[in-house]
Amino acid sequence: MIDLEKDVKYIKGxxxxxxxxxxxxxxxxxxxxxxxxxxxxxxxxxxxxxxECIDGEEALIDVVAIGRVQExxxxxxxxxxxxxxxxxxxxxxxxxxxxxxxxxxxVRT
Numbered sequence: 791m792i793d794l795e796k797d798v799k800y801i802k803g804x805x806x807x808x809x810x811x812x813x814x815x816x817x818x819x820x821x822x823x824x825x826x827x828x829x830x831x832x833x834x835x836x837x838x839x840x841x842e843c844i845d846g847e848e849a850l851i852d853v854v855a856i857g858r859v860q861e862x863x864x865x866x867x868x869x870x871x872x873x874x875x876x877x878x879x880x881x882x883x884x885x886x887x888x889x890x891x892x893x894x895x896x897v898r899t
Contacts, residue, residue, distance in 0.1 A: 794821035841878035852876060853883075855895040 798817060799809045817823050837852045857873035872883045872895060885891065 792820070794819065794824075796820050798823055839878040840874075840876050840881045843881065851881070851883075853881070854898045856880065856897065858897060859892045859895060861889075861892070 797819060798804055798812050799806070801820065801823075804812070812818075812823070815826070817826055832848065834850045837850045840851060840853065843849050843851065851874070853874035853876045855872055856875050860871045862869045862871065867886050868889065870885050870888070870892065874881055874883050
């Protein structure tokens with residue numbers, strides 16, 4: 791049987807640096823770790839139409855790309871913008887520092 795009071799430093803793959811980070815947020819034992827729940831939750835099970843979205847909202851949308859990814863460099867960050875559309879309208883999708891996503895979109899007209 792697993793000892794839930796075992797220190798997190800004995801978990802495989804958890805090194806000294808990770809132990810320090812876990813301890814900073816109050817996780818000292820295996821029990822602390824498995825009962826540490828996220829502060830917030832994003833429901834990504836239901837896609838929205840563009841017309842239902844609010845400006846600045848994070849949302850799951852089912853769209854097609856209608857333009858190329860635009861890369862904008864800002865003080866130490868890179869911002870990416872992409873024009874997208876669905877049957878209800880168009881929008882600009884924006885994300886930061888994830889250059890690998892540039893090649894994931896196929897432009898459709």
